[in-house]
Amino acid sequence: MNSAESAALVLVCREKGWTAGPDGETSDLVLINTCSVRKTAEQRALGRIALYASLKKKSIKHGRRFALVVAGCMAQRMGETLKEKFPEVDYVMGTASRSVFPLILESVEKNTGNSKEAFPEIAPEVTPAFSFSSSHLEEGQFRSFVPIMHGCDNFCSYCIVPYVRGREISRDPNLIAEEIRLVGGRGVREITLLGQNVNTYRWNPTPHSPLPTPHLDFSDLLQLAATEAQDSGVKRLRFLSANPKDFSPETIRVMAENPVFCRHLHLPVQHGSNRILKAMNRGYTREHFLSLVNDIRRAMPKISLSSDILVGFPGETEEDLEETLALMEEVRFLYAYMYHFNPREGTAAFDLPNRVNEEVKRKRLARVIDLQKKHTAESLKNRIGEREIVLVEGISRKNADELITRTERDEMAVAPGPASLIGSFAELTLSGLRGNTFRAKELKPCPGN
Numbered sequence: 001m002n003s004a005e006s007a008a009l010v011l012v013c014r015e016k017g018w019t020a021g022p023d024g025e026t027s028d029l030v031l032i033n034t035c036s037v038r039k040t041a042e043q044r045a046l047g048r049i050a051l052y053a054s055l056k057k058k059s060i061k062h063g064r065r066f067a068l069v070v071a072g073c074m075a076q077r078m079g080e081t082l083k084e085k086f087p088e089v090d091y092v093m094g095t096a097s098r099s100v101f102p103l104i105l106e107s108v109e110k111n112t113g114n115s116k117e118a119f120p121e122i123a124p125e126v127t128p129a130f131s132f133s134s135s136h137l138e139e140g141q142f143r144s145f146v147p148i149m150h151g152c153d154n155f156c157s158y159c160i161v162p163y164v165r166g167r168e169i170s171r172d173p174n175l176i177a178e179e180i181r182l183v184g185g186r187g188v189r190e191i192t193l194l195g196q197n198v199n200t201y202r203w204n205p206t207p208h209s210p211l212p213t214p215h216l217d218f219s220d221l222l223q224l225a226a227t228e229a230q231d232s233g234v235k236r237l238r239f240l241s242a243n244p245k246d247f248s249p250e251t252i253r254v255m256a257e258n259p260v261f262c263r264h265l266h267l268p269v270q271h272g273s274n275r276i277l278k279a280m281n282r283g284y285t286r287e288h289f290l291s292l293v294n295d296i297r298r299a300m301p302k303i304s305l306s307s308d309i310l311v312g313f314p315g316e317t318e319e320d321l322e323e324t325l326a327l328m329e330e331v332r333f334l335y336a337y338m339y340h341f342n343p344r345e346g347t348a349a350f351d352l353p354n355r356v357n358e359e360v361k362r363k364r365l366a367r368v369i370d371l372q373k374k375h376t377a378e379s380l381k382n383r384i385g386e387r388e389i390v391l392v393e394g395i396s397r398k399n400a401d402e403l404i405t406r407t408e409r410d411e412m413a414v415a416p417g418p419a420s421l422i423g424s425f426a427e428l429t430l431s432g433l434r435g436n437t438f439r440a441k442e443l444k445p446c447p448g449n
Helices: 002-015 039-061 073-078 081-085 098-111 161-165 173-185 218-232 249-257 274-280 286-299 318-331 358-381
Strands: 029-034 067-072 091-093 143-147 190-194 236-240 264-266 304-311 335-340 387-395 402-407 412-416 425-429 432-434 437-439
Touching: 002 029, 002 067, 002 098, 002 143, 029 039, 029 073, 039 067, 039 073, 067 073, 067 098, 073 081, 073 091, 073 161, 091 098, 143 173, 173 190, 173 218, 190 218, 218 236, 218 249, 249 286, 274 286, 274 318, 286 318, 304 318, 304 358, 318 358, 335 358
Parallel strands: 029 067, 067 091, 143 190, 190 236, 264 304, 304 335, 412 437
Antiparallel strands: 387 402, 387 425, 402 412, 432 437
16 A cells, blocks of 8 residues: 555656756755554664755755655654654645645745745645555556555554554545556556555445445455456456455455456454454354355365465464464464554554563564464475466566566466566476565467467
8 A cells, every 4th residue: 555655756756847856965854654564664764764854964964955745654653752752744634634745845845945945834734534546656666556445444452554554435436446447558468456445335326426336345346357357458366355254155256256366365364363353353263264265265176365464462362373273274374464463553453452572473473374384385386287377567676687486376486587578477387486476497478468
């Protein structure tokens, strides 16, 4: 979502006549779009802000300055306290205040000549509300994100997202279809539909809706997206991120019946213990999750699954951890994002008692990582010898003579081939492995690219 919204802000800049600068010191504007989902993401953002604040001080000494703008989730959470911490920050633009961005650009254009005085204040919106951008396409890309909803109503006890993103808002399906057609017409071959909790998408048209639209749920939207994608030349659809408690049989059916949906699904389980899942306020049990996985695999036998796993939640015992490991053994995810609990101020879990010792958390996380590495290696090894259609994404960073590609199961493969294949589909045979990346001896272009 951060990448999609960054791309949308870049498009606004281009529409206003701005171009990318080579570095911060010689630019007129430095825009830092932040994330708050993980504490480490905020720490990286604060480090980046501190760097540019220091560069701005130096540039003022040399008779010029740039505007420093902080946007995104951390800007929403910290607000004007960011300017108290870093006086060099000129504008703080939260997720609900992006409509003021054109005004910020106009202000910077008018006031770049003065190297000492602060940029003029811009009055915040009286009732800020989130609004979707018309396009989130990065120029020249053949993969694109398309947000379909924003915010989250789940309030998982460890999660900051509802507090920085707000309550759930679903995007007008006409605008989603319009963006799919737009990016498809510009050569995009793969789209990822985005939302903090995509499968709670609900569109209930009002009398003021710009176009007549029926009531739609997530499965209805997937069917609409599949039709628009196929008509627009888009060959692959994915979506992120789905909550297991809201995954309906209709969604499984639509995915299974439409081959445009990649046979890969990110399904965050977070934990394998019912006691911890309840404390996390996840809204499902391990039994529900395992039953859902069985239903998905029954409908799409070749699908790969990935997940999020959170270790060291307050009150977690060794027995709870064993239940997580047992669930991993049963499901066998292709890969997982694994992390240990960090208390986030403002969330329900921040004040929970029985916090797990830091050393214990690290040891438990290491066990989870080791098991997932084993599952990933076994899953990839079992695929050697299979024929695959891949999307060619670019030149390999490790070998300029090879191209990096992606399977619909979200696996990476490298093979020799001409750069002219980048952005198109090709066929290869998975002949070996280098780490977690498949090797192939040749790429054969697919007809009809």
